[in-house]
Amino acid sequence: MNKLALITGASSGIGRATALRLAKEGYNIIVTGRRNDRLESLQSEIKSYYDVKVFTAQFDIQQKEAVQEFVNFLTGEWRDVDVLVNNAGLALGKESFQNGNLRDWDIMIDTNVKGMMYISKLISEIMVTRGQGHIVNITSTASTQVYKDGGIYCASKHAALAMSKSMRIDLLPHGIKVSSISPGAVETEFSTVRFKGDIIKAKDVYNGYTPLYANDIADMIAYVVNQPIHVNINDIEVTCLAQANAYYFNKNK
Numbered sequence: 001m002n003k004l005a006l007i008t009g010a011s012s013g014i015g016r017a018t019a020l021r022l023a024k025e026g027y028n029i030i031v032t033g034r035r036n037d038r039l040e041s042l043q044s045e046i047k048s049y050y051d052v053k054v055f056t057a058q059f060d061i062q063q064k065e066a067v068q069e070f071v072n073f074l075t076g077e078w079r080d081v082d083v084l085v086n087n088a089g090l091a092l093g094k095e096s097f098q099n100g101n102l103r104d105w106d107i108m109i110d111t112n113v114k115g116m117m118y119i120s121k122l123i124s125e126i127m128v129t130r131g132q133g134h135i136v137n138i139t140s141t142a143s144t145q146v147y148k149d150g151g152i153y154c155a156s157k158h159a160a161l162a163m164s165k166s167m168r169i170d171l172l173p174h175g176i177k178v179s180s181i182s183p184g185a186v187e188t189e190f191s192t193v194r195f196k197g198d199i200i201k202a203k204d205v206y207n208g209y210t211p212l213y214a215n216d217i218a219d220m221i222a223y224v225v226n227q228p229i230h231v232n233i234n235d236i237e238v239t240c241l242a243q244a245n246a247y248y249f250n251k252n253k
């Protein structure tokens, strides 16, 4: 029987690549996000390549009630989630603390921290009942280090990593694995979102070096979830060759 993976934030970037990668491994897939057209085209793409089932769910992970409604809607074979990839997330803006935008800050906390909190609680309840499961949290190099003008994004990712580590302890007696993957710079729509559609600024983030790509992280997620049952990979930090940590890059001049 196929296993089931639920991937949040699968309408682009790392989540999208992960959905395709885990489908290749034979997982049935649930993909979530706000942009339904993207989810539906991903569903068609997966089905055209792989003989797996795909379910799409459009909701805003910041909305507690919407997350609850989504999980309530999962019945039968769609409820037995084997792998939850907590990937939905974003950075908004890059300003000094004193010049930060409170609306942006709320959205980052509501998505990266509270969204992850809502869905993880509900899915972990199901996993506890089944006595199995694996939660993979996509954190960031910003979950252990802070960089200039990234204050609240870094704070949100620090919280996400702390949540991941605490889940691992509480879910330990129930045989549920919890892993975190902390990427450095990955070329996705992340910077376009951060700079609110300013493509020039977004492209500049990846200029002068070869960044990670979404498939690199998807491969890593596949590696983490494919370990033997007795093995858990706790925390991975991964950067491209040109990046040492959250702030040191070796860029071509």
Ligand SMILES: NC(=O)c1ccc[n+]([C@@H]2O[C@H](COP(=O)([O-])OP(=O)(O)OC[C@H]3O[C@@H](n4cnc5c(N)ncnc54)[C@H](OP(=O)(O)O)[C@@H]3O)[C@@H](O)[C@H]2O)c1
Residues within 6 Å of the ligand: 008, 009, 010, 011, 012, 013, 014, 015, 032, 033, 034, 035, 036, 038, 059, 060, 061, 062, 087, 088, 089, 090, 091, 111, 138, 139, 140, 141, 182, 183, 184, 185, 186, 187, 188, 189, 190, 191, 193, 214
């Ligand atoms: N790219 C990087 O350099 C990098 C580095 C470290 C960590 N990360 C983390 O990796 C994760 C994925 O980012 P990415 O690089 O793949 O960026 P991306 O291409 O912008 O993808 C972000 C995904 O999150 C979803 N999302 C955002 N807000 C949401 C909301 N309120 N409700 C539901 N879904 C929401 C988006 O879907 P919709 O817009 O359709 O809702 C989209 O599918 C994030 O948690 C990010 O913080 C990225």
